[in-house]
Amino acid sequence: MDTPTTDSKKEVQAPAPAPAPAPGKKPSSGLAIAGMVLGIIAILLSFLPIINNLSFFLAIVGLILSIVGLVKANKGTGAGKGMAIAGIVLCVISFAAVLGSQSVYKNALDKATDQVTNGSAVTSTSTGRSTSGQGSSSSKGDAKSEAQDHQGLAVGTTVNLENGLSVTVDEVETGLTKYDGSEAVRVHVTYANSGSKNESFNTFDWKGEDAGGAQRSSTLVKDSTDELNSGQVSAGGTAAGNIYFDAPIAKVHYYNSVISKSSTASWAV
Numbered sequence: 001m002d003t004p005t006t007d008s009k010k011e012v013q014a015p016a017p018a019p020a021p022a023p024g025k026k027p028s029s030g031l032a033i034a035g036m037v038l039g040i041i042a043i044l045l046s047f048l049p050i051i052n053n054l055s056f057f058l059a060i061v062g063l064i065l066s067i068v069g070l071v072k073a074n075k076g077t078g079a080g081k082g083m084a085i086a087g088i089v090l091c092v093i094s095f096a097a098v099l100g101s102q103s104v105y106k107n108a109l110d111k112a113t114d115q116v117t118n119g120s121a122v123t124s125t126s127t128g129r130s131t132s133g134q135g136s137s138s139s140k141g142d143a144k145s146e147a148q149d150h151q152g153l154a155v156g157t158t159v160n161l162e163n164g165l166s167v168t169v170d171e172v173e174t175g176l177t178k179y180d181g182s183e184a185v186r187v188h189v190t191y192a193n194s195g196s197k198n199e200s201f202n203t204f205d206w207k208g209e210d211a212g213g214a215q216r217s218s219t220l221v222k223d224s225t226d227e228l229n230s231g232q233v234s235a236g237g238t239a240a241g242n243i244y245f246d247a248p249i250a251k252v253h254y255y256n257s258v259i260s261k262s263s264t265a266s267w268a269v
Helices: 031-047 052-075 081-118 140-148
Strands: 124-127 158-159 165-179 182-192 199-200 204-208 230-233 236-244 251-254 263-267
Touching: 031 052, 031 081, 052 081, 081 230, 081 251, 140 251, 165 251, 182 199, 204 236
Parallel strands: none
Antiparallel strands: 124 158, 158 165, 165 182, 182 236, 199 230, 204 251, 251 263
């Protein structure tokens, strides 16, 4: 008896279809990421002198990339809308930081250049607050030796500078209290500008010197009022305020330039 034969047929399986992309998911936008990264770098470099010029150009490129990334995200062709917006904000902030820091550096450089060009900044002193034309004049050749004599002045003495600015230590008050309970001193100073252009003023123009000869910048006290801070004095204008130092102090020093190794004048307390 013949055994029936069965034809074996091999079934060929078709490849499984590729899974469909998840609905609503869009590819990340490299432009938005690049714009945000450039914005971060621009902000980090924006406060550094000279280098912040590079920061300005990085911010421009980052702003362009972020705007393009935002447009793509709004059209639905890419993700990363939040990163694009963050990049735009960071780049705009870095623009402002670059412009602000360059203004500060320019004022400081102008101040230093004036002092180097004119020799010593001190031309005369007078008792009481300064007015235009007050005090005796001196030649530039004698200015250096004269500046060396303007140390240990009495409180209330005005020092006139060649750029038209004059500074005065008006009043010194002891017995104030800092936040940690230690003692502080209040020094009231006045700037008067009889020159033809704006001149800058700053709390850090001043230092308090203790009996051991150590000089320190201003400190914080409780219930402080009318603090000096920083800014500019217009031609013909005045600026005044309080500066607080750790107590006790023996002298108050004024520095007319950020690069000066010695003070322009000092007042004995």
